[in-house]
Amino acid sequence: MKKAYNILLIALGIVVLSWFLPWLYSIVFPTAASDPFVAYSPVNDRMIVSETGDDKNLAIYSLDADGNREDGSYTKEQRDSLLPQIYYTQLMAREALPDTIAGIEVGVAAFKHSQWVFSALPRDINKVMPEVYLMMESMPARIDLEDPKEVFRFRDGKVEFIDMETNAVIEGRSKRFTDIFNERGFALPMRAYSANITSRKPYDEGYLMVDANGDLYHTKMQAGRPYMMKVNKPDSVNVAHVYIMENIDNRHLGIVSDENHNLYVLERAGYRLIPLPVGKVDPEKEKISIVKNIFNWVVKVTGPEGVRWTALDSDDYHRLASYSKTYTESASQKAATYIFPYELSFTSVSDCYASPRFEYFSWHAIFLNVVLAVILFVVYRRRGRVAPCIAACSVITLIFGIFAFIPLIIVKN
């Protein structure tokens, strides 16, 4: 029992220190990375970057077609004129807003009506979702949208609607929705879904749902009756994640990603699924944000390694320009790779789960591990430990480094 006690104490010490020491290190030596603001100018057809440098001064410059910085820089006023779709209020104040830009008639109303922002975080999908789903009425009798009064769930291959007030199953609605799900060929279990449940929006489009086969469906409740459409798509597209959009311009129904990490936009008219030429995107690991205006989209994809921007044409989504930036390790992060052989964490910024994750394995730490193992070897010999114990503890220190060295030195018996 005593042996088990000592092993447990050392094991707990290693686990706790593997988590605690890197965390303490990150607190003592904080690192912060800020991304520049990147937009695409319809005036000079260049990406315009606004970046705060190490000297805390704002630098505004343009990029060439290959994403390289061009000579010269701009003032804020020049940037206003280059990006009228963003700084139109400034231009209006200076009476410098042109009537047409790139052959398109513009004005404050046109800018406002055509702009929206989309954002999707890995945390939004990497979490345990409730298995009941709120359903709004898309065609309310009083025109204004109301908070939902019903939820639905999948049970025994059927759709079951429950009245929230009574917590009782609504038989008629359940049957009607079950029938349409069967007619459209929806295969359970549902793989992914997206809905924007709020009455503070211009209209309701219900749910985008992905079935077990990776097929995409649009479902909503209109005047209490089900509406369901299957989106036509190539067989090669196996949908993984969906994000519904209910923007004021009414053109797009959602953003879709497939299992091969391609990104698509789903247009409302004809349920057209159109690929976006932004490279591979993994919504489970990368943050996606889209800033759309009358001229273009700027799609920003932020991952652990770096960030990249792609400007797309607003009409046909062809690529206009792209730019990427790789995050570099700070001196303290580099130093950490020589101290810690790995890092243990129980939470992550990209999900809402608690689970042990061993990350950032580093071979650089082997040098410190060897030194610590030798010190431990000498100390244990002086303490008169038996040879197998010395050998085992030295090997453990060689593997777990400082995380094992500290408990093995402190726990003397």
Added chain:
Amino acid sequence: MEKALIFKEWVKTRMVFFISLALAVCVALYAVLMMKRLIELKGVDHLWLIMLLKDNSFIDIIKYVPLVIGLALGVAQMAPEMAQKRLKLTLHLPYPQGKLVGLMLLTGLVELLVIFVIQALIIGIYDASVLPSELVWRVMLTTLPWYFAGFTAYLFVTSICLEGTWARRVILALLGIAVLMIFFLQPALEAYNGMMLIILITTLLLTILSFGSIARFKEGRQD
């Protein structure tokens, strides 16, 4: 002999057991009353909306209660053994030591289990009357790591109390604080679902600490 030993543990802990039970029941009833109040003021659909859209379980108030109860029961059961030097006497009873320590721990763990089950039943039964089973399970699974934190706190406290040296007590206390922090790192609902097996195994292994402390005590490692 077993009955006498269990009775001895019961005598030591009954006061704290009933206070803890009252605390657990009161906090659970308070959480239920808060939900009832919300339903009366804004309707039951408002409760559902907040649960589904804001990821609110309405039982955050009970979060640290099992932890406090685990600490209190551990101290009430084991501190008198050390403070009044009764442990030596206990260890000289004509009964196998392993079984003796096991029986002491089992008594405390069962008392905790009773308190936690009663509290969980109050919340679960009320939730089941106003919510669908999916949401009831969601709430109950969210509370599960908090209850395991209670067992873990109890097991660390017993090992600290039974330990004879202050240096080792400090090490055990620091380890205990760090391990208990893990149970409260992620506030999202059902965040610990994937870790429950690890938590269960770790909790079972932590019983070894008390046996180890007793073994060290018998070897004469005392300050």
